[in-house]
Amino acid sequence: MQRIARFEHVSATRFAADWADTFPTAPTPALPALPRRATTGSAGYDFHIPAALTLAPGETVKIPTGIRAKMDDGWVLQIFPRSGLGFKYRVQLNNTVGIIDSDYYHSDNEGHILIKITNANTEGKTLTLAAGDAFAQGIFLPFGITEDDDAAEIRNGGFGSTSKR
Numbered sequence: 001m002q003r004i005a006r007f008e009h010v011s012a013t014r015f016a017a018d019w020a021d022t023f024p025t026a027p028t029p030a031l032p033a034l035p036r037r038a039t040t041g042s043a044g045y046d047f048h049i050p051a052a053l054t055l056a057p058g059e060t061v062k063i064p065t066g067i068r069a070k071m072d073d074g075w076v077l078q079i080f081p082r083s084g085l086g087f088k089y090r091v092q093l094n095n096t097v098g099i100i101d102s103d104y105y106h107s108d109n110e111g112h113i114l115i116k117i118t119n120a121n122t123e124g125k126t127l128t129l130a131a132g133d134a135f136a137q138g139i140f141l142p143f144g145i146t147e148d149d150d151a152a153e154i155r156n157g158g159f160g161s162t163s164k165r
Contacts (some may be wrong), residue, residue, distance in 0.1 A: 005071035005140055007034040007045070010110040018064035018112055019050075026051065029131065031066040035138055044080070044137030047115065055119040055127040060094060068111035069138070071102045077138045079115060085135060090121040093136070100138070107156055 009015070009031045016028040035045035047065055055061060069077050079098030085091040094116040105111040115136050119127045129135055145151075 004075050005069055005077070008068050008070060009034070009066055010068050010112045014110045014112055015064060015066045018109075018114065022062050022064060023051075032132065035067060038134075043139050045139070046082070046134035047079070047113075047136040047138060048132050049129045049135045050131065052131050053127075053129045055091075055117070057119055057121050057124055057126070060116060060118040062114055062116040063135070065113045065115060065136075067113050068105055069100055069113065070105045070111075071140065073102055074142055074144075075140050076101060076143050077140055079113070079136055079138050081117060082134055082137055085127070089119055089125055089127045091127060091135075092118050092120045094118055098136075098138075103154070 012031070015031055019026070019028045029051040032048040032050045035047050037043075037045055047067065049063060050066060053061065053063075071077060077098075077100035079093065079100065081091045081093055098113070098115060100111075100113060117135065119125075
C-alpha cells in the first residue's frame with residue numbers, strides 16, 4: 001500500500017464558523033476524531049459526525065466535518081455514505097460522490113470537507129446518529145490526465161470554484 005495522504009483538523013476558528021453557518025443556534029462541538037479505517041482490509045476511512053443528529057425522511061443537512069486532507073498530486077479523495085446507512089436508510093450524498101482534489105487543501109477555507117447528506121428513504125425511517133458515529137467514508141484513488149492537458153488555474157474555494165472564471 002502506498003502512503004499518499006494525511007488527514008488533519010481544520011482550525012477551531014474555521015470549524016466554528018462553518019458549524020454556525022449550518023447550525024446557527026447550536027453550540028460548536030469538539031472536533032471529531034480524524035478519519036480511520038476500521039480494519040486492515042478496509043478501503044474507506046470513516047468520517048465521524050461531530051454532534052448528534054436526527055434526519056427525518058426527506059431531510060437534508062450539510063455537515064462540517066472539521067477535517068481536511070493533504071495528499072500527493074495524482075490522487076483524489078472520494079466521499080461516499082457509509083454503506084450500512086445507504087442500505088438501511090437510503091442515505092445519499094447530495095452531490096452523489098464527493099470529490100476532494102489535492103489542491104483543495106490550500107483553499108481559503110483551509111480545505112474543510114463539508115458533507116451534505118439526505119435521508120432519502122421511502123419507508124418512513126428516521127435516521128438518528130450519536131456524536132462520534134461514522135456516517136461517511138473516504139477512499140483515496142489515483143487518477144490520470146490527458147496527454148494534451150494544459151490546466152494552469154489555481155484553486156481557491158470548494159464547490160464549483162474551478163468554473164468561476
